[in-house]
Amino acid sequence: MKAAVLVGDGMADYPLPELGGRTPLEVARTPNMDLIAREGTGGLVRTIPDGMHPGSDVANLSVLGYDPKKYYTGRAPLEAASMGVELSEDEVAFRCNLVTVEDGIMADYSAGHISTEEARELISLLQRSLGSGDLRFHPGVSYRHLLVLRGGYEDLITTPPHDITGRPVEDYLPEGEGADFLVELMRASEEVLTNSELNRRRLAEGRKPANMIWPWGGGRTPKLPPFPLEGGVISAVDLVKGIGTLAGLEVFDVPGATGYLDTNYEGKASCALEILKDMDFVFLHVEAPDEAGHSGSLEDKIRAIEDFDEKVVGPLLEGIRKLGGRVLVLPDHRTPIPVRTHTPEPVPFAFWPGEVHIGAFSEGEAESGLRVREGYKLIEIFLR
Numbered sequence: 001m002k003a004a005v006l007v008g009d010g011m012a013d014y015p016l017p018e019l020g021g022r023t024p025l026e027v028a029r030t031p032n033m034d035l036i037a038r039e040g041t042g043g044l045v046r047t048i049p050d051g052m053h054p055g056s057d058v059a060n061l062s063v064l065g066y067d068p069k070k071y072y073t074g075r076a077p078l079e080a081a082s083m084g085v086e087l088s089e090d091e092v093a094f095r096c097n098l099v100t101v102e103d104g105i106m107a108d109y110s111a112g113h114i115s116t117e118e119a120r121e122l123i124s125l126l127q128r129s130l131g132s133g134d135l136r137f138h139p140g141v142s143y144r145h146l147l148v149l150r151g152g153y154e155d156l157i158t159t160p161p162h163d164i165t166g167r168p169v170e171d172y173l174p175e176g177e178g179a180d181f182l183v184e185l186m187r188a189s190e191e192v193l194t195n196s197e198l199n200r201r202r203l204a205e206g207r208k209p210a211n212m213i214w215p216w217g218g219g220r221t222p223k224l225p226p227f228p229l230e231g232g233v234i235s236a237v238d239l240v241k242g243i244g245t246l247a248g249l250e251v252f253d254v255p256g257a258t259g260y261l262d263t264n265y266e267g268k269a270s271c272a273l274e275i276l277k278d279m280d281f282v283f284l285h286v287e288a289p290d291e292a293g294h295s296g297s298l299e300d301k302i303r304a305i306e307d308f309d310e311k312v313v314g315p316l317l318e319g320i321r322k323l324g325g326r327v328l329v330l331p332d333h334r335t336p337i338p339v340r341t342h343t344p345e346p347v348p349f350a351f352w353p354g355e356v357h358i359g360a361f362s363e364g365e366a367e368s369g370l371r372v373r374e375g376y377k378l379i380e381i382f383l384r
Contacts, residue, residue, distance in 0.1 A: 041354025074219020231281025
C-alpha cells in the first residue's frame with residue numbers, strides 16, 4: 001500500500017469578523033481537500049495532548065504516530081538530528097533564534113527573516129567570541145540555529161520568541177536551575193551582535209538587526225521506534241526533518257523549499273510522487289500557512305492555503321488514485337490570525353478513501369465527523 005500524509009502547517013484558525021464569521025479554511029478555494037473530505041473520512045483530531053505546549057514539535061510527533069507524552073524531550077534535539085549534530089549523553093540542545101530586540105521589546109522573532117548567509121556569519125562570530133568546550137553554536141537556516149550546552153539544563157523553562165512578539169523580553173527570560181548562565185549568555189550575545197559590522201550595516205540600510213540570541217526548546221535526544229513503513233520526509237523545516245530522521249525515514253531536500261509563501265510547492269509534490277515509486281510512504285510538510293499566521297496576514301494565509309491545495313494536494317491526490325493508495329491531509333495545529341501563535345484546539349483532518357464523509361475541509365464541517373482524541377492514534381486509523 002502507498003500512503004501520503006500532507007501537512008499544511010497552522011492552516012486551522014478561528015472564525016474571523018472580517019470574513020463574516022468564517023475561517024480562512026472556509027473562505028479559501030480548496031477543491032482538492034474538499035473532495036477528500038466529501039469522498040473520504042473527515043473529522044477533528046487533537047494533536048496537542050492536554051497540558052502540553054502547542055508547538056509544531058509536539059504536533060508533528062502526534063501526526064506521525066508518536067505519543068508526545070512518552071517521546072517528547074524538547075524541540076531542539078529534533079532539529080539537531082536533522083542538522084547531523086550528535087549530542088552526547090551529558091549535552092542539551094536548544095533552538096537558538098537570532099532575534100531583534102528594541103527597547104527591551106521582542107520586535108521580531110526572526111530578525112526580519114534574516115538570510116542564511118548573513119546568519120551564518122553571525123553564528124560563526126558568536127562561536128569565536130563565546131564558544132568553548134562546553135558551549136557551541138551550530139548554524140542552521142535563516143534565523144533558526146542551535147546552541148549545545150554540556151550539563152544539566154534540560155529542565156529550564158523557556159519561551160518560544162514567536163509567542164512574545166511586542167512584549168518585554170524581561171518577562172520571559174529562562175527560569176530554573178542553570179537559568180542565570182543562559183541569561184548571561186544572552187546578554188553577552190547582545191553585546192557581540194550589536195557591535196558586529198554586519199548589524200551596523202543592516203541598521204544603516206534600514207533593516208532589522210539580529211541583535212540577540214533567544215534559546216528555547218531545550219532537551220536531550222529522544223529515542224523513537226522506527227516508523228512502520230519505509231518512506232521519506234519532505235520539509236523546509238529542520239524540526240520536521242529531525243523527527244523523520246529519528247523515526248528512520250529518509251529526508252529529501254527540494255531545491256527552492258523555503259518554508260515561506262515563495263516555497264517550491266510543485267517541486268515538493270513532484271518529489272513526493274517520485275518517492276512513492278520506490279517507497280510506501282511519504283510525509284510532506286508545508287510551512288507557509290503557519291508563517292502567515294505568525295505574521296498576522298490574513299491575505300497571505302488564504303493564499304498559502306490555496307497554493308497548498310492546488311499545487312500539493314491536487315497532484316498528490318491524482319497520483320495516489322493511480323497508485324491505489326491513501327492520502328491524509330491536515331494541519332498540525334492551529335495558528336490563528338488574532339493571536340499570531342499556536343493554539344491547542346483540535347484540527348480538521350480528512351483522508352481518502354474513507355467512509356465518514358463531511359461536507360468540506362474546514363473546522364466547522366469537521367465537527368460532524370470522526371473524533372480522534374489521542375492524536376498519535378490517527379496515523380494507525382489512516383493506515384488501517
